[in-house]
Amino acid sequence: MSVPAPLPPINAAPVSAAKRLAYVLRHFRLVYPNAPDVAIGYADSQPAITVTDGAGTFFQQNTPYPAEPNYRDWAGQRIPFFFDHQAEAPLLTLSAGRAAINADIISAAFYLLSGWQEYFLDTRDRHGRFPYAASVQKQYGFVALPVVNYYFDVLKTAVEHVSGQRLQTRRWAGAAPFAAFITHDIDNLRSGWKAPAKAALKQGQLLRFGQQLWRHLTQPDAWDNLETVADTVASYGARSTFFMLLERRPGVDGTPNADYAITPALRQRLQLLKQQGSEICLHGSIGTAADVAHLGREVKILQPDTQGLRFHYLRWEPRSTPNLIDAAECFRYDSTLGFAEHFGFRNSYCHPFFPFNFATGEAHTFLEIPLNVMDATLHHPNYLQLQPQDIMPALQPMLAEVERFVGVATVLWHNDHFDPANTVTGPRQFAEIMGYLRPRGAAFLTGSQIMAEL
Numbered sequence: 001m002s003v004p005a006p007l008p009p010i011n012a013a014p015v016s017a018a019k020r021l022a023y024v025l026r027h028f029r030l031v032y033p034n035a036p037d038v039a040i041g042y043a044d045s046q047p048a049i050t051v052t053d054g055a056g057t058f059f060q061q062n063t064p065y066p067a068e069p070n071y072r073d074w075a076g077q078r079i080p081f082f083f084d085h086q087a088e089a090p091l092l093t094l095s096a097g098r099a100a101i102n103a104d105i106i107s108a109a110f111y112l113l114s115g116w117q118e119y120f121l122d123t124r125d126r127h128g129r130f131p132y133a134a135s136v137q138k139q140y141g142f143v144a145l146p147v148v149n150y151y152f153d154v155l156k157t158a159v160e161h162v163s164g165q166r167l168q169t170r171r172w173a174g175a176a177p178f179a180a181f182i183t184h185d186i187d188n189l190r191s192g193w194k195a196p197a198k199a200a201l202k203q204g205q206l207l208r209f210g211q212q213l214w215r216h217l218t219q220p221d222a223w224d225n226l227e228t229v230a231d232t233v234a235s236y237g238a239r240s241t242f243f244m245l246l247e248r249r250p251g252v253d254g255t256p257n258a259d260y261a262i263t264p265a266l267r268q269r270l271q272l273l274k275q276q277g278s279e280i281c282l283h284g285s286i287g288t289a290a291d292v293a294h295l296g297r298e299v300k301i302l303q304p305d306t307q308g309l310r311f312h313y314l315r316w317e318p319r320s321t322p323n324l325i326d327a328a329e330c331f332r333y334d335s336t337l338g339f340a341e342h343f344g345f346r347n348s349y350c351h352p353f354f355p356f357n358f359a360t361g362e363a364h365t366f367l368e369i370p371l372n373v374m375d376a377t378l379h380h381p382n383y384l385q386l387q388p389q390d391i392m393p394a395l396q397p398m399l400a401e402v403e404r405f406v407g408v409a410t411v412l413w414h415n416d417h418f419d420p421a422n423t424v425t426g427p428r429q430f431a432e433i434m435g436y437l438r439p440r441g442a443a444f445l446t447g448s449q450i451m452a453e454l
């Protein structure tokens, strides 16, 4: 293992109240496209909806964490409100033609949606990632609540009061109550035989080992299953989005990349999957999240299938990765932002969003479709250790939140987790998730289809 590279320097412009307001309201209007043009702001501009300024000089400094939140009940949930210093005041004060929001939900929404904590904290894990353990979501226990959507719900109530109009939440694919984005990172296509062969060898069962080896040499691997994955997903009326890993050599830090190469035969199979409705995207290999030239080389290999991106091992350096996605000039969306260690909402938001560019104070041009649940998160030595029967009960409250706010539920199920030998986070558990989503009316969309709706 080599020494981790130093973090890129902070390169952030001070974020004025006007910039926070513009960034947050842009996203509010994406969720409520018919919201009338009611003036919303801080008291100095005397808008119809006044938000108490509770941020002080926080956004002029480089401090990762705000003061601890105040908790209030909203829509039947106990919600943390950051930048809320008037615990005794009601959240909303409504009067004729006016509304006052007595907690700074604009600053709180901006703080969470922009990923401020990740940008300004220096802590990273052994994969160079912002650790869940260092997050406010972990500290205050709200990783499975899309808190920003609750803040927007407060704002929606104020806008409806002032305007006298009902706000409609954006719907997906016409009228679906929420959307689901079913994705597969393809790290391995050739290693399904290894674990059973090793087990046979360890138990001294040489005949069984020989059979495994012979099978490996003469038959397709159990993980060489892209068509099975696509067919399984299609059986629920859904389409797969595949993220292909192009690098076989391990990263310079020794982290493994793909166990397969993109051969002409594999390209042909991907072409066929595409024709059948799947989407093919890039799974940026180790190193690409920190090196635009490296990312650019992989873009060239996979072109034209480079609308969407997810980094291998969910590698993401907040101070540089978003900039290099923009610089690559081909990606329209990314879907890396989830915590590997826990399912839920890394930016406390259950809709796609445009990540904040700290250098310019504007939004990036690519869309982030945040990742909510990955198979390995649910059962892994470093992550959770849920038993198979505990998986759906654990996920249901989070999925219900996505449905409540007509959001997008992004699921990552690796192709090797479709191996029937995996009985913990395998095909059966995937079927349970799909069996939950489908009858609830989820619109199953690929990344490009989600883009096309915005």
Ligand SMILES: [Zn+2]
Pocket (backbone or CB within 6 Å): 185, 186, 187, 245, 283, 311, 312, 313
């Ligand atoms: Zn991967």
